[in-house]
Amino acid sequence: MKAMNWLVNVLRKSGLLTEDLDYHLVRASMVIMFLFFGYQKWFAYEADVLIPYISNCPLISWMYPVLGIRGTSWFLGVSEWLFGSLLFLGYWDKRLGILGALGSTVSFIITVTIIPFIPNGWAASAGGFPAMAGNVPFLMKDVVLLAVSIYLLRQDVLRAAPRRVVARPRLAVAMNPAWKETAR
DSSP: OOHHHHHHHHHHHHHHTTTHHHHHHHHHHHHHHHHHHHHTTTTTHHHHHHHHHHHOOOOTTHHHHHHHHHHHHHHHHHHHHHHHHHHHHHOOOOOHHHHHHHHHHHHHHHHHGGGGGTTOOBBBGSSSSSSOTTTTTHHHHHHHHHHHHHHHHHHHHHSOOOOOOOOOOOHHHHHOTHHHHOOO
């Protein structure tokens, strides 16, 4: 217990945990991820890898008949670079960060919806769901990336919103009358 208190105090005093480090690291990691994943989409090997994912996604399977295999891959690459660029610009302009986080959120909602439709995605030898198999484990990371996207969206909306006094809930004012004075 004493060692844990010492560790907490050292980390708190280090400055490492101040000034939104988590927010900036999450944003940077998403920018890097979109840069690398978007880059892959320009090559035939990635277009071929995407076939089982896209062809089994109810929300984007229409893209193959419209854009073709390579066109779909390029479209996704451009989209990922756009979202990554908007997230990067969000360091300076939260409104652009909001657009990037919205695009990221939609992107990961789409990829998460692929999970139930992947053929042989649940290991029958282990009783099926929740024993993941095939491409499902790869897609499960998108559940976390969806949560990260929503986190960034929330943070950017809060930071872009004009500063104003927030109305205090009645119960909170009843419990702490001093809040009534600060809420004006």
